[in-house]
Structures are given as C-alpha cells and as structure tokens.
Amino acid sequence: MLLSLQAERNWESLCLMLEDVLEDQSPRQLLALELGSGTGQHVIRFAQKLPFVTWQPSDIKKESLDSIKEYIAATHEKNVLQPVHLDASESWEKWAGLSCNSCDIIVAINLLQYSSFKTAQGVFTGAGQILRQNGLLITYAVYAINGTITPSCNEHLDAELRQMNPEWGLPDIDVLRQLAYGNGMRMERMIEMEEYYKCLIFRKL
Template sequence: MLVSPQAERNWESLSLVLEDVLENQSHRQLSALELGSGTGQHVIRFAQKMPFVTWQPSDIKEESLESIKAYIAATHAKNVQQPVHLDASQPSEQWAGVSRDSCDVIVAINLLQYSSFKTAQGVFNGAGQVLKQNGLLMTYGVYAINGTITPSCNENLDAELRKLNPDWGLPDIDVLRQLAFGNGVRLERIIEMEDYFKCLIFRKT
C-alpha cells in the first residue's frame, strides 16, 4: 500500500466538507466517483465516514490502482468498488463504464494542478455528462484567482509544478468557473482550507 503524508493530514478536513455539503442527502444512498484517487487513503476514509455513499475510485497509474485495491482489502470496505483505470482528459464515454447521469458526487483532490488544461476540460465536460441533476463536483487544491497567484509560496509551487511538466500549474478559479458554466455546471461555494488550499463546490444545474 502506498502512503501519502499529505492525504493522512488532510483527509479529516476534506471529509468534514463532504459531510457538510451532503448532509441533507444522507437519508438516501448516493453514488460517488473519485477522479485521481492516488494511494486510496482518501476514498477509504470517506467511505468509513459516509456509509450512505458508494464510492468508485479511479486513477491512470497502475501502482495507484494496486494500492487502492490493497486498502479496500485491508479495511474490508463494503461501500468502495474496485478501482478503475480512468483518464479524465478523455471524453466521458470512455470513463470506464461510468454512465450518463449516474453520479451524485464527483471528487477530484489535488488533480487539477498536476494536470494539463485538457484534463481540466475533461473533468468539467465529464461532470456535465455523468452527474445527476443537482449533482456535486468538489475539487480541492491551490488556485490562481483572476490570473494572480498569492502568496509567494504558491508562486513557488506553481513554478515547481511547471518545471516538472510545462502543462501543469495552478489552475485559475475564473477559468474553471467558465469551463463549468459551459458544461451546465456552476460554482456554488469556495471553502477556504489550510495552507491556502481551497475546496470548490460546483453543482450541475
């Protein structure tokens, strides 16, 4: 099993956000898709905290898929399905059997800053397709706002990401808002998190 120290630090605060935005739906069984599940630590913790949600983890890396399987086996998680290979930059028709209007929730944690703009386009296009009416998309990460990155530590992070891959970098909230709007999804809330991270809550309208 892979271990991410950051995931171990932030899963609880992310879980609280999810529990809050889903609180009025906890009386019914929900279906959630996690894009870029990584090690699998988040999805397992979310499943434990929110038994009314059935989770579908996904990733593009084989080592991540194996790690997620190991966490599922170790925790005997009943409401986490086996992970699927999913490339969010591809059209939603290729999203590993995830059907149209089938998800109540999509979660993408630290995905957009480690991805190309094509992936961001794919995430919002896919959300517009696979989310049910009033379904939610939550993205978590560090963002630019109106083309500006603050404070300096975030500027440094953006520069480091672009050194690793010129297509990576901090996404701009206003660009994401426009991408979402073009796909029938609107930005509903911005929640400030620790270390200048934010949760963006989008809803399919």
C-alpha cells in the same frame, strides 16, 4: 500499499468538508466517483465517514490501482467499489463505462494542479454528462484567481509544478467557473481549507 503523508494530514479536514456539503443528502444512498484516487487513503476514509455514499475510485496509474485494491482488502470497506482505470483527459464515453446521469458526486482531490488544461476540460465536460441533475463536482487544490497567484509561497508552488511538467500549474478559479458554465454547472461555494487550499463546489443545473 502506497502511503502519502499529505493524504494522512488532510483526510480529516476533507471528511469534515464532505460531511458539511452532503449533510442534507444523507437520507438516501449516493454514488460518488473519485478522479485520481492516488494511494487510496482518501477514498477509504471517505467511505468510513460517509456510509451513505458508495465510492468508485479511479486512477490512470497501475501502481495506484493496486494500492487502492490493497486498502480495500485490508479495511473490508463494503461501500468502496474496486478501482477502475480512468483518464479524465479522454472523452467521458471512455470513463470506465459510467453512463450519463449516473453519479451524484464527483471528487477531484489535488488533481487539477498536477494536470494539463486538457484534463481540466475533460473533468468538467465529463462531470456535465455523468452527474445527475443537482449533482456536485468538488475540486480541492491551490488556485490562481483571475490570473493572480498569492501569496509568494503559492507562486513558488506554481513554478515548481511547471518545472516538473510545463503543462501543470495552479488552476485559475475564473477559468474553472467558465468551464463549469459551459457544461451546465455553476460554482455554488468556495470553502477555505488549510495552507491556502480551497474546495470549489460546482452544481449541475
């Protein structure tokens, strides 16, 4: 079982955000896809706090998929499906057999800043196809805004990410807004989180 200290620190604020965003949806059972589930800590917490949502975790790394399976086995959470291998940079038809208009929610926690632009494009193209009408794409990251990164600690974070991989870096909110628009979605809300993180809420029109 893998352990992320950051996931242990931020799961509570993420759960509160999801409870707030999904407050009016709770009378019905929802299906949520998590892209880049990592260790599996988040998806287990989400399942515990939001029992009206069935969660489909996914990742591209075998060690992450194994860790998620171990968390599911250890917690016996009934509303978390077995994890699937999913590369968001690939066309949505390859997204683990998920069909068009099949998901109510797609969540990407700390995925976009550790990804190439091709992956970001894939996330929005896939969400535009797989989300049901009025479905939500929720992304959590540190962002640039219209090409500007503030404050200086976020500039350092962007530089560190690009040093690790030249294709990584803080995603730009304005670019994501355009990607959303081009795939039948609109940015509905921006929620300020801890340590300059933000959640962006996109709705499929």
